[in-house]
Amino acid sequence: MKPAASPTAPKVTLPDRYDPKRNPAADLKTALALARADGKAVLIDFGADWCPDCHVLHELFQSAETRPLLERNYHLLAVDVGEFDHNLKFAGKYLNLNRSGIPALVVLTPEGKVQVATNDGSFANARSMDSKQVNAFLTKWAPKH
Numbered sequence: 001m002k003p004a005a006s007p008t009a010p011k012v013t014l015p016d017r018y019d020p021k022r023n024p025a026a027d028l029k030t031a032l033a034l035a036r037a038d039g040k041a042v043l044i045d046f047g048a049d050w051c052p053d054c055h056v057l058h059e060l061f062q063s064a065e066t067r068p069l070l071e072r073n074y075h076l077l078a079v080d081v082g083e084f085d086h087n088l089k090f091a092g093k094y095l096n097l098n099r100s101g102i103p104a105l106v107v108l109t110p111e112g113k114v115q116v117a118t119n120d121g122s123f124a125n126a127r128s129m130d131s132k133q134v135n136a137f138l139t140k141w142a143p144k145h
Contacts, residue, residue: 017058018049018080024090031075035110041143042110043074046081046091047103053126054103057134065131066138073142074107095119107141115141 047054095117101124
């Protein structure tokens with residue numbers, strides 16, 4: 001018999017793009033609860049579906065080189081910022097989108113403490129990145145098990 005899935009649990013491991021209908025505060029609450037239970041970090045990916053660099057980063061996250069690293073160490077939230085007019089109050093708690101551009105990444109401990117926020121715009125040109133560069137970032141900030 002298959003266990004019943006919780007209808008309210010968001011998909012936090014590898015979201016499918018940036019859904020403007022999602023509630024990032026509720027998703028974060030769920031991700032932090034999961035992180036406290038399993039020791040993984042929470043990775044928040046701020047972006048938008050119109051953004052070419054966000055699409056490239058999403059594809060890198062799905063790649064055979066990066067996906068296992070993500071799944072092993074992180075609960076991933078994709079937060080839609082629209083045309084820099086959506087979820088800005090939530091984003092502002094973690095980074096400055098005017099400086100970071102998108103995509104922008106934030107790594108939180110299971111307790112919700114910011115480990116790093118890419119305010120330097122280091123992912124805003126993701127189209128020039130490869131899996132090795134993304135994996136280096138993910139490995140650096142992964143929890144030490």
